[in-house]
Amino acid sequence: MFFKPRFSTKKYARRGFRLRGNTLVLLFIFFLIGLFLHYGGKTKPVVAFWNDIREIIGIGRSQPDREETNPYKAPEPREDVATDEGTASSDESEASDTKRDRTAPKSSPKNERFDFEKQVDFLLPVSRNAGELIRHEGYTLSYRDEYKDAEWVAYPLLDYETTGDADRKYEQFQPDPAVSTGTALPSDYTRSGYDRGHLAPAGDFKYSQRMMKETFLMSNITPQAPQFNRGIWKELEELVRTWAVRDNGLYVITGPVLKPGLSTIGRSNEVSVPEKFYKVILYCNKPDIRMIGFLLENEPSTNSLKQFVVPVDQIEQLTGLDFFPKIPDDLERKLESKGRGEMVDEWFSY
Structure with a gap:
């Protein structure tokens, strides 16, 4: 016995489009x-x-996915090892780059060079310590392996270099393969309470992504207190760029004051935490020449930058460095012994 439906199923057909599982x-x-x-x-x-x-x-x-509130934090590399990929130029790095002469502030009717400026390595300090000399395209430094810090970083800062489309968001901190003894690793700073502070600032190389990339090598990085790095130190870096534009180029030397007994951070390396940082800046436009030094504690400050101006002689005594040794001795002594008031008048008055 079969059940016979009251309606016919033959009249109904599947209409429309139905997707199969695959x-x-x-x-x-x-x-x-x-x-x-x-x-x-x-x-x-x-x-x-x-x-x-x-x-x-x-x-x-x-x-x-939101941006970090710390403008000095760049993405960390996947590995804390130096690789060819870490130092090679990418398409992004080459996009805004052209070869330029960076040996000195450019000569022009308004900016004439002294003879001593034309000497080889005129810009480099002389140290009584045995640091490793590392030459990069954008800057030169002396690296002290016992501190895992550079004792100085030196470069000419030209007016056009402070502008451009290079962007720090494309860069990662990387160990410096040029340092024979190896540098600190980005992970040495992780959760240490200190920023990875630049000595040669990324902002001084905005005209070239390739040059900016170099500033993220760990040989150029040092532990800085966060509010110091993002505060008074950033203010000083911006002031130097303003002066470079105003004066058509400057010579800049930056570094920490290194000494035995400093506290350290680091997982893989003992990275010394400097207590003080300095900048020495030289302007040359024959026959005019002037020099200024800044010495700052590695701590937050709301004071005027004028309060941190010191005779360059004082920085030399603390660091054991001789700045601009190829300047004739009499002129060098005159420049380096000037007091705060005289230097402030020369540099901040216009």
């Missing part, structure tokens, strides 16, 4: 591929897509 899978795969292509091959396209949706509906981006 078709749904293919569409989902194509959707993911589209996300990857749309977001430039980023490793987290779904997160990026979700953040875009949040912005459209007014929720805002998710917390991990």
Whole structure:
């Protein structure tokens, strides 16, 4: 006995388009591929897509995707080892780069060089310590392995170098493969309470992504108290750039005051934490010449930068360095012995 339905099933047929299971899978795969292509091959396209949706509906981006509040924090490398990839120029690094002569502030009718400026390595200090001399394209430094810090970093700062489209967000801190004994690692600073502070600032090389990339080598990095690095030290760096534009170029030497017994940080290396930092700046425009020194404690401060101006002789005594030794002795002594008031009048008055 069979049950006979009251209505006929023959009159009904499946209408419309129904997707089979494998078709749904293919569409989902194509959707993911589209996300990857749309977001430039980023490793987290779904997160990026979700953040875009949040912005459209007014929720805002998710917390991990927001920018860091610390402008001095750059992404850490996946590995704390120096590789060819870490120092090679990428397409981004080469985009705004051209070869330029950086041996000295450029000569012009308004900026004439002294004969001593033309001598080889005129800019480099002489040290009574045995640091390793490291020459990079943008700057030269002397590295002290016992401190895992550079004792000085020197470079000419030309007016056009302070502007450009180079951006620090593209760079990562990397060990410096040029240092034979090895540098500190980015991880030595992790959760140490100290910033990875630049000696040669990234902002002094905005005209070239390749040059800026060099400033993230760990030979150029030193432990700095966060509010010092982001406060009075940043203010001094900005002032020096302003002067470089005003004066059509300067010579800049920067470093920590290194001495035995400093406290250290580090997981893999003992990185000395300097108590003081200095800058020595020289302006030359024959027949005019002037020099100024700054000495700052590695701590926050709200004081005027004028309060940190000191005779360059004082910095030489603390560091054991001889700045600009190729300047004739009488002129060198005159420049380096000037007091705060005279230097402030010369540098801050216009």
